[in-house]
Amino acid sequence: MTVDSLLDRVASFDVGAHVTGLGWLGDVAAFALGDGGVILLDPSGDRRRVEAHPDAGALVAAISGERLITGGDDGRIVSTDANGNVETLVDEKGRWIVALAARPDGALAWSLGKDVKARDNRGQETSFSVGSTAQGLAFAPKGYRLAISHYNGATLWYPAVEKGVETLQWKGAHLDVTFSPDNLYVVTSMQENTLHGWRLKDGKDMRMAGYPAKTRSFAWSHDGDWLATSGADAAIVWPFAKDGPMGKAPRECGVRSAVVTRVAFHPGALVLAAGYADGAILMIRLTDAAELLVRSPDTSVVSALAWDAKGSKLAFGTDNGNAGILTLP
């Protein structure tokens, strides 16, 4: 099968360091880098660099409204806006920030080993400790509630509610965590190359196996019916409409001879962007499995992918310092 290409609609450039995360601040793309910088790319194509973590590295990134939030190995959580204003939000004195979640209203959560801290949009801070390292954090789409993945399960926590804690048990090491947009499911990725899910209304377990590598990227479709995941030589897309994925087979989109490392669903259509461990990026339409090539394979690993809010531009970054923007016709 020949793959049609969008390569002539991509503008790419070098950023000189591992792209650890990215997001859109309105129409400005913001790339977080392993050397501590943030690159801001405005719609005219002008780029500027700000130092979010001087002499350190941005390990994780999240979007909060129109700010890019980065957590670094300097122990700081920093916000960068589209104008390049950098503000330190948290300083944990050199302890690595390896998990971070943010809400559009400005609420934040981060982990420090076994401790999770949450700060609401008024600056009220609470903390909670899980029994092992809090590996992944995700805010619920509704309510001020946090999912925390850790060894032997996940914990749901209402930071503003005393005793607002619910534990979801499943043996093994849970890595990243995500809430379904309808608030009905929590899904984690695991060290042993599987996903685990819980249906929250009855605590029913879901096990989604068969991955050759760890899943480190989740993306929900705009209608909430599909969960796309990395970790196989195709994007594995699980059906969550109606009763969830139990007993159903996932879709395999964009089968290639390289492992998918990042996935990003279009904000308004059933179109998935998938980045691979060989540097390739494909755009795949779920309805007819049509594929378009966005980036050709090379020696890089796709490490970040994000659509803008309108779905007209896709930004990407790689582990060896390449970044770019696809502008759809």
Add this chain to the structure above:
Amino acid sequence: MSDKIPVTVLTGYLGAGKTTLLNRILSEEHGRRYAVIVNEFGEIGIDNDLIVGADEEVFEMNNGCVCCTVRGDLIRIIEGLVKRRGRFDAIIVETTGLADPAPVAQTFFVDKDVSDRTRLDAVVTVADARWLSDRLKDAPEAKNQIAFADVIVLNKTDLVTAGELAEVVGRIRAINPYAKLHKTQRAAVPLSDVLEQNAFDLDRILTLEPALLEEDDAHDHDHHHGHDHHHEHGPDCGCGHHHGDDHHHEHANHDHGPGHSHAHSHAHTHAHGGGLKHYHDEHMQSVSIAIPGDVIPEKFLPWINDLVQREGPSILRSKGILSFPAEPRRFVFQGVHMIMEGDLQRDWKPDEKRESRIVFIGRDLDEAAIREGFLACAA
């Protein structure tokens, strides 16, 4: 991949001198930049933004396979460090005095994200000349660390007499006759004898003779020789499918009588200088068996795979150099518990005696059964 970051695992019982050695690595001028993962943060008196604190966190897998047990904290930290690639050349992992080295070592074979970016260079164990003999009696961790080591830094030798030193060396050799052993005071060993040893590189497994002539602490000066071939074979573990050698060999049988040598038996004959003593550790020992000639790969590979699968929990380290009939190259393997990797390596040299030798270091090994199984593979 040649650009994988080398990782040195530094173990040693409490108070043996690990921190002294680490401080030297961090403060000496050697032109290399090390990221150091430490357990006891406060002990390093050097300000360096590449020192990372770790809280030991062992991940066990649901499949129950002990060789899949890994260190979750290391996976996380290495994932973070590779995002800052370019700021350092190599990584040193310091374990706590009570840590089992196996999950640390296994992390570098079992976790694909880690093994894609890094390679285990060597396990270096610092031991206290004065107290090691006692610890070997009462602390299983200390014994594990000696058994697991590629390099042993026997420190604080100024605090013992020559006789006591000979005794502790004898006890170390009863457990691990194959590690390079350096006797030091204040951990003053040349760093080139500790770092970048390529101990897990199949190309560097040159011989499997027990190291017994260590009185002069001679160093081999082959640290930087080039490698002319790179095989990209992943290691396997007993819980999954095995990586083996699927070559088919057409050959005549060689008719050599089987023979063997046991590491312990050599110790007596080489005793010299300070008088190297021979001990037998009751639970941890090495087994070395040689066949003066070829083994049949179709017999040997299934046998070794089955052995490490069954006995993996008690086999800490294994290595072997084998001669296959009509195969000009040496087959070399090495393993950690159930994880093994093996490959055809360089050619046998014209003046080199073709023999097949396997070595195991482990706990309560059934030497007779291992010998019988291996000898049955002889060509």
